[in-house]
Amino acid sequence: MAAKKPFLNFLKNLDTAAEILQLSEAEKEALATPEAIHETEIEFSRDSGETETVTAYRVQHNSARGPYKGGIRYHHEADLEEVKALASLMSFKCSVVNIPMGGGKGGIKINPKPLSETELESLSRVYFRWGTENGIFGVNKDVPAPDVYTTPQIMSWMLDEHEKILGHKSPGVITGKPLELGGSLGRNYSTAMGGFYVLQKHLAKLGKKPVDTTIAVQGFGNAGSYFAEIAHEAGYKIVAVSDSKGGICCDSDGYFEVKSLKEWKKQAGSFRGNFCEGDTCDIEKMKKSQVKVISNEELLKLDVDVLVLAALDGVVHDENADEISAKLILELANGPVTPEADEILEKKGIEVLPDILANAGGVTVSYFEWVQNRSGDVWEEDYVNAKLKKIMENAYSDLEKAREKFAFQPGSRQAGISWRQAAFIVAIDRIIAAMKLRGTLK
Numbered sequence: 001m002a003a004k005k006p007f008l009n010f011l012k013n014l015d016t017a018a019e020i021l022q023l024s025e026a027e028k029e030a031l032a033t034p035e036a037i038h039e040t041e042i043e044f045s046r047d048s049g050e051t052e053t054v055t056a057y058r059v060q061h062n063s064a065r066g067p068y069k070g071g072i073r074y075h076h077e078a079d080l081e082e083v084k085a086l087a088s089l090m091s092f093k094c095s096v097v098n099i100p101m102g103g104g105k106g107g108i109k110i111n112p113k114p115l116s117e118t119e120l121e122s123l124s125r126v127y128f129r130w131g132t133e134n135g136i137f138g139v140n141k142d143v144p145a146p147d148v149y150t151t152p153q154i155m156s157w158m159l160d161e162h163e164k165i166l167g168h169k170s171p172g173v174i175t176g177k178p179l180e181l182g183g184s185l186g187r188n189y190s191t192a193m194g195g196f197y198v199l200q201k202h203l204a205k206l207g208k209k210p211v212d213t214t215i216a217v218q219g220f221g222n223a224g225s226y227f228a229e230i231a232h233e234a235g236y237k238i239v240a241v242s243d244s245k246g247g248i249c250c251d252s253d254g255y256f257e258v259k260s261l262k263e264w265k266k267q268a269g270s271f272r273g274n275f276c277e278g279d280t281c282d283i284e285k286m287k288k289s290q291v292k293v294i295s296n297e298e299l300l301k302l303d304v305d306v307l308v309l310a311a312l313d314g315v316v317h318d319e320n321a322d323e324i325s326a327k328l329i330l331e332l333a334n335g336p337v338t339p340e341a342d343e344i345l346e347k348k349g350i351e352v353l354p355d356i357l358a359n360a361g362g363v364t365v366s367y368f369e370w371v372q373n374r375s376g377d378v379w380e381e382d383y384v385n386a387k388l389k390k391i392m393e394n395a396y397s398d399l400e401k402a403r404e405k406f407a408f409q410p411g412s413r414q415a416g417i418s419w420r421q422a423a424f425i426v427a428i429d430r431i432i433a434a435m436k437l438r439g440t441l442k
Contacts, residue, residue: 004314006085012339017424020406020417027432030441034084036060038136042108044123047116054110056127058136059087061103064434067140068104069094069363069370071147071176072127072158078107086334090363092427093356097395099367104142106131112149121157124150128158132165139172139374145366146176156181172373175366184369185381187362190388192226194361195332197392198353199306200234202328210235214304216249216326217241218296219311220265223332223359227308232258240299242311245270247299251292301325309336316341324350331355346418354420356427357395364391398426 011032018028038058043051057080060068070090083105091103108127112120131137137144146155155177162173171182179185186193203213213236217224220243228238238256240249248271250256261271268274275286275293286292300307300320307326309315313335316324321341329345329352331337337345337352345352368384371377379387402422417425435441 005081006313006335007081007088009314009335009339010085010088013420013424014428016339017421017428020421021425021428023428023432027441030435031062031088031428031431034059034061034087035063037080037084038131038134039080040130042123042126042130044119044126046119054108054123056106056108056130057083058106058131058142059083059104060136060142061087061105062091062431063102063141064431064438064440065091065095065102066100067102067138068142069101069145069366070104070106071145072106072108072150072154073147074108074110074112074123074149076109076111078109083107089334089356091431092424093360093363094367095427095430096356096398096423097360097364097391098398098430099364099391101143101363101367101370104144105147106144107147120154124154124157125161128161129165132162137162137173139170139370143172143366143370144174145363152176152178152183172370175369175373177369182369182373184365184372184384185379186384186388187365187369188222189226189230190365190384191223191332191359191362192230193385194364194388194392195223195227195308195330195358196230196234197361197389198358198396199231199330201393201396202353203306208305211237213237213306214239214255215306215308216299216302216304217308217310218247218299218315219243219309219333220261220271221310223362224308224310225262225265227310227332228261229258232256236306239304240294240302241271242294242296242299243270244296244311246272247294247296248272248275248291249294249299249302250290251286252290254290306330309333312336314338316345318344321345322348324348326350329353331358334359342418342420352419354423356423357392357399357419360395361388361392364388395426399423402426 040056041053042056043053046052087103087105094101155174159174163169177183215236215238217228220241232238264274272293275281301323303325306328308330310332316337318340321344331354334355399422402425407416
């Protein structure tokens, strides 16, 4: 598998959409270039009394439609290439679901797992102090949220540090907070719920009933586990799941009870761990549970109706795309399908509901949290989900219209466009229009 290149993948998708829309070089350059890149070295305290220095980032891509919005991730592989890509995709994601925000992303290059709670707090406060004192973060400028290995508790420390520096309360500066500090009901499962609303609308259009639909979920973290639960309750058949250690699938025509999956994951720490120790597996236990142990790569090749990618970026690429057998892919993770894989899947007739639509439920409810914080209101959970459903379904319909508009145009090299191309086209149209209205783009 080739090295991951997330920002180059973004640029490839941008180039494709730009050609369809016949964008000028100035328009394309404006979308390809972040408005601000902040990079620094920060020091935080370890329990030993020593200090550790790590690299920290905040990239602000585009603010034509509103304040920058995007998560902060703690990961040992975080780098500027990744953060730039995710910031750019956030601009497009907000535009696709038509919420008045732009795109940003933050990251700290560190493995947070060995850190104690006090060390995590020190790291989080130092990072947000840097961003606040340098005018990077602000309720009307840049509104972060949780991402990989960051939590509502970490958001709480960051909020507290920000307000200490300002000298007054500003709960809307950060989202994904605990309810006690102004978080929104429904935020914890919003990415999964938004993806489910998109999938449900798409399958209904195809006349596909839940009871006749099999689903495999790669990645059983927050988004993947909530998605499995929501889909199961709606009558869809979850027939395979995986985590970082591997996966399991039904060794029959049946499907999993998601309650059992959660118990297995909790008991052994992984699905595979319930049935195997190292390379030795309990065959009788697997037979009794009607389970077959598989790898993450094998899960990708299963013949299912829907493959939900809720784990890492770049998992479907040019070397394995031809082996995908699912009829439809739903991207709950960021960038799980590479541009090269997109071309292969399209030739195979496999549709991909792209990340900047399918996982936009998270940023949408984060926007709801920001609105509630600014107005001092608190919305009921049913109200949040109803508003989310309407926004996700409207976004899907907007993509449908774009696909109809660019289908088989006379003289065009495009014989129709993919869902990803439609998403980029819708996003680009809105961002460019906002920049021209502001006069920042002629």
